[in-house]
Amino acid sequence: MTGPVDKRHRTGGAEAGGRDDRSYLIAGARLAAPPARAGLHVVATPIGNLGDITLRALETLAGADVIACEDTRVSSRLLARYGLRVPLLPYHEHNAAEMRPRLLGRLAEGASVALISDAGTPLVSDPGFRLVREAIAAGVHVEAVPGPSALLAAMVVSGLPTDRFLFEGFLPPKQVGRLARLSELAAVPASLVMFETGPRLADSLADMATALGGARPAAVCRELTKLHEEVRRGTLAELAAATVGLEPRGEIVVVVGPPLPAAAPAEADIDSALAAALAGASLKDAAAEVAAAFGLPRRTVYQRALDLTKGHKDG
Numbered sequence: 001m002t003g004p005v006d007k008r009h010r011t012g013g014a015e016a017g018g019r020d021d022r023s024y025l026i027a028g029a030r031l032a033a034p035p036a037r038a039g040l041h042v043v044a045t046p047i048g049n050l051g052d053i054t055l056r057a058l059e060t061l062a063g064a065d066v067i068a069c070e071d072t073r074v075s076s077r078l079l080a081r082y083g084l085r086v087p088l089l090p091y092h093e094h095n096a097a098e099m100r101p102r103l104l105g106r107l108a109e110g111a112s113v114a115l116i117s118d119a120g121t122p123l124v125s126d127p128g129f130r131l132v133r134e135a136i137a138a139g140v141h142v143e144a145v146p147g148p149s150a151l152l153a154a155m156v157v158s159g160l161p162t163d164r165f166l167f168e169g170f171l172p173p174k175q176v177g178r179l180a181r182l183s184e185l186a187a188v189p190a191s192l193v194m195f196e197t198g199p200r201l202a203d204s205l206a207d208m209a210t211a212l213g214g215a216r217p218a219a220v221c222r223e224l225t226k227l228h229e230e231v232r233r234g235t236l237a238e239l240a241a242a243t244v245g246l247e248p249r250g251e252i253v254v255v256v257g258p259p260l261p262a263a264a265p266a267e268a269d270i271d272s273a274l275a276a277a278l279a280g281a282s283l284k285d286a287a288a289e290v291a292a293a294f295g296l297p298r299r300t301v302y303q304r305a306l307d308l309t310k311g312h313k314d315g
Contacts, residue, residue, distance in 0.1 A: 001308060003210065003227070007311045009232075009291045010053075012248055020065050020225070021059055021085050022034070022035060022062050022177050023062055023083070023085075024058045024061070024062040024082045024083055024084050025082050025083030026055075026058070027161070030083060030204075032272055033058075033059045033060075033062035033063040034063055035112065036060055036063035036064045036114070037110035037141065037143075037242050038107075038110045038111065038112050038141065039107065039112060039113075039115045039135075039140050039141030039142060039143065040107060040113050040115060040131070040132065040135045040140055040142045040143075041059050041060050041112065041113065041115065041130065041142075041143055041145055042121075042122050042123065042128065042139070042142065042143070042144045042145065043060055043061060043114050043115065043116050043122070043147070043177060043309070044057065044116075044120060044121040044122070044145060044146055044147030044148050044149065045057065045075075045078060045116050045117070045119065045120065045147065045148065045224055046119065046120075046142075046147075046148050046225065047079070047119040047120045047148045047149070047150045047153065047224060047251070048223060048224060048225035048226035048229075048251075049225040049226065049298060050077075050078060050118065051084070052147070052150075052225060052233070053147065053275075054145070054147045054190075055100045056145055057145050057147055058084075058174070060082055060114055060145050061079075061082075061086060061114050061116075062086065063112065064086055064112045064113060064114035065086075065087075065106070065111040065112045065113065065225060066088075066089055066106065066111065066113055067079075067086050067088050067113075067115075067116060067118070068089050068090075068091040068103055068110075068113055068114070068131075069082075069088055069089070069090065069091065069116050069117070069118070070090070070091065070092045070116075070117050070118045070126060071090070071092070071118055071194060071241070072088045072090050073124040073302070074118045074119075075088055075116060075118070076088065078239050079164070084092065086161070089102075089103070090101065090195060091127070091128075092126075092127060093126070093127045093132070094175050096130065097133075098132065099136065099141075100131055101273050102134065103131060104131075104138060106135055107135055107138070107140045107180050108138065108140070112309070115128055115131065115132075115207045115235075119148075119150070119251070120148050120149050120150045120233070121146070121148065121149045124149070124150075124151065124167075124169075125169045125170065125195060126130065131174070146215045147298065148225070150195075150224060150251065150253055151167050151193045151195075151253060153221070153224045153225065153253075154219070154221040154224060154253035154255050155191070155255060156217035156254040157219070157221060157231050158191075158218075158221065158231070158233070159179050159217075159219065159233055160191050160217060160219060160255050160256075160257040161190075161191050162191065162216075162257075164189070164190040164308040165190050165191040165193055165255075166185070166188055166190050166191070166192055166194065167193045168185065168192060168194045169194065169195055170194070170195050170196065170197075171194055171196070171204060173307070174197070174199060175203065175207060178204065178207050179202075179210065179211050181307075182207060182210075182211035182212060183211050184237075185211075185212070186211055186212050186213075186259065186278070187259060188259075189258055189259065190258055191255060191256065191257055191258055192212075192254050192256040193253065194254045194255075194256075195251075195252065195253060195254075196252045196253075197252065198247045198248045198249050198250065199247050199253060201226075201243055201246070201247070201248060201254075201259055202243040202244055202245070202246060202247075203234075204254070205218075205220070205236060205240035205243050206240045206241050206244075208236050208240070208254070208256060209235075209236040209237045210241045212236060212256060213236065214227070214235060214236050214237030214240070215217070215236075215237065215260060215269070216235065216236050216255040216256055216257055216260060217233070217234070217235060217236075217256075218233070218234065218235065218239055218254065218256045218257060219231055219233045219234045219254070219255045220232045220234065220243070220252065220253075220254055221253045221254070221255065222248055222251070222252050222253075223249075223251060224251070224253065226250070228250070232298055237254065247307060249252040257303070262286070264297070265294045265296070267306075268292065269294075269303060270294060270296075270301070271304070271308060273293060273294070273306055274286060274287070274290050274304065274305050277289050277290055277307070278305065278309070283302070283305050283306070284302070285310060286305060287301045287302035287304075288301075288302075290305075
C-alpha cells in the first residue's frame with residue numbers, strides 16, 4: 001500500500017490530463033521535451049522577433065500540459081513556428097475572473113501550466129499577477145522562465161542611465177489624470193519607463209515636456225526587435241514637436257532620463273540674499289536662511305557671509 005501523493009511535486013503527464021506529444025522543432029529537427037514539473041511556469045516569449053525565444057522556454061512550453069495565453073491567435077503563430085502541439089487556453093483581463101479558478105483547479109490536480117503573454121515577460125501590464133499570487137497562496141510551485149522584456153530592451157537602447165529606473169506602465173489616458181501622475185513622477189531620481197499607444201503618443205510627449213521639463217533627455221522606442229524597429233532620441237520638447245500630428249503604429253516604449261541637476265545659483269544672487277537677510281538677523285541665522293533657500297551647505301554660506309561683513313567693515 002502506497003502513501004498519499006503530493007500533487008504539488010508531481011510532473012505533468014497522463015495522471016494530470018497530460019499529453020503524449022511533448023516536442024518542439026529547431027532548424028527542422030524535432031526534439032523531445034520532458035514533462036514539465038507540476039506547477040505554474042511563467043514563461044517569457046519574444047516581443048517581436050520570434051528568434052528571440054530561449055531553449056528553456058521552448059522545452060517548458062513543449063513539456064507543459066496547457067498554455068494560458070492572452071490571445072490564442074497571437075500565441076498560435078509562436079507555436080506554429082516551433083512545431084509546438086500544446087493546448088491553448090485564453091487568459092486575459094476580460095475573462096480572468098472566469099478562467100483563473102479553472103487554471104487553479106488544473107494546478108491543484110497536479111497539472112503543469114505555462115503562462116505567457118502576447119509578447120515579452122508575463123505580469124508586466126497584464127492580469128498574470130493575480131494568477132501567480134493565488135497559485136502561491138494555494139501552495140502551488142511557481143517558477144520563472146526569463147527572457148525578452150520590452151522595458152529592458154528599451155532601456156538598453158535608449159542611451160539613458162540604467163542604474164536606477166521606475167517602470168510606470170501605461171499613463172492615464174486623459175490629460176488631467178496624465179498630468180497629475182507625471183507631476184508625481186517629476187522628482188523621482190531615476191529614469192522613467194512608460195508604455196504608450198500610437199494615437200496617444202503625441203499628447204503624452206507634450207504632457208511629459210510640460211510636467212517633467214522639456215529639456216529632459218528621452219527616447220521613443222517603437223517596434224523593438226521587429227522589421228521596422230525605430231528609436232528616436234532627443235529632449236522631451238524635441239520629441240514632442242517631432243510627433244505632432246503623427247500616430248505611429250506598433251508597440252511603443254518611452255524612456256525619460258532622470259531629473260536634470262539644478263543650475264548652480266549665481267554668486268551675485270547669493271550675496272544679494274545674504275545682504276537682505278543680514279539686515280534683520282544675526283550672521284548665523286542669515287547664513288542658515290540663505291543656505292536653505294539655495295540648497296547650499298551652511299558652512300559655505302556662513303563663510304561667504306563672514307567675507308561680506310568683513311568687506312563692509314574694511315571698506
